[in-house]
Amino acid sequence: MGAQWKQAGRVANATKRGQAIGKVVREIMIAAKLGGPDPDLNARLYAALGAARKASVPRDTIERAVKKGAGQTDEKITFELVTYEGFAPHKVPVIVECLTDNRNRTAPEVRHLFRAGSLGAPGSVGFFFDHVGVVEAMHAEKSRDAETDAIEAGAQNVEPLETEEIPEGHSGARFITEIKDLDGVSKFLTKAGWKVTAAEMRYVAKSLVELTEAQKKVVADFLNALDDHDDVHRVYAAIR
16 A cells, blocks of 8 residues: 555664664654643654554553653653655555654655665655555454444554464454544544554545565665654655
C-alpha cells in the first residue's frame, strides 16, 4: 500500500540504535502532547509506548518522555512537524516528515540529501499520495471479521496485515480512515478487542513505481540516507 518506508538488511550498531531510540522518544512526546498521557485514551501514545518497549527503551526514559509531552514538567516541547517532498532516483515520489526544533537547520540539510542522491531532487509530489489515518491492529480471534468491525468503526477501507507481523492464532488488519476519524476508529477497535499497534496519519501512495532489483537498491540507499538524518521522523515512498 506504499506505507512508510522500512529499512531492510542493515546491521544495527550503537549509533543507529541511539537514533532509533531518539525518534521513538520524540514520537512519545508528540503523542502525549496531542492526546494526553493516558495510553488507554490515546491510541497514538499506546502504539508509541509499544514501539519503545520493543526497542528496549529504558522505563525511566519512557516515563520522562510522557510527562514532558503532557506538560507535566517545566520543560517545553519545541518540536514542530515539517514535511518535505521530492523524488528519489528513478523518479520515485517521496514524502519526508521531520520533527525538528529548528527548521532553518533541517530544511537545507534535507534539501542537500535530495540533491546528493543520484538523480534525486526536491519537488512537489503530494498529488501522488493520499493523506489518511491508518490503524494497524491484531485480534486474538483468528476468524475475527475485520470488514464488519471496519464498517462499524467508520473506517473507509481495511486490508490484511503482512503474515509475519501477526502472532500465531491471531488475526491482523490495517484500517484506513479519514484523518478526522482516526481517533474514533482507534477507540472503537480497542473496545472491540483489537490490540492497536499503530494509530497515525500517513501518506499512502496512490500507485507504485515498478523497479528492477538494481534500481530498488539505488532507491533503498537514498531512502536510508534520508532516514538516517536525526530530524527525519518518517519517510514515505511510492515503491513496494
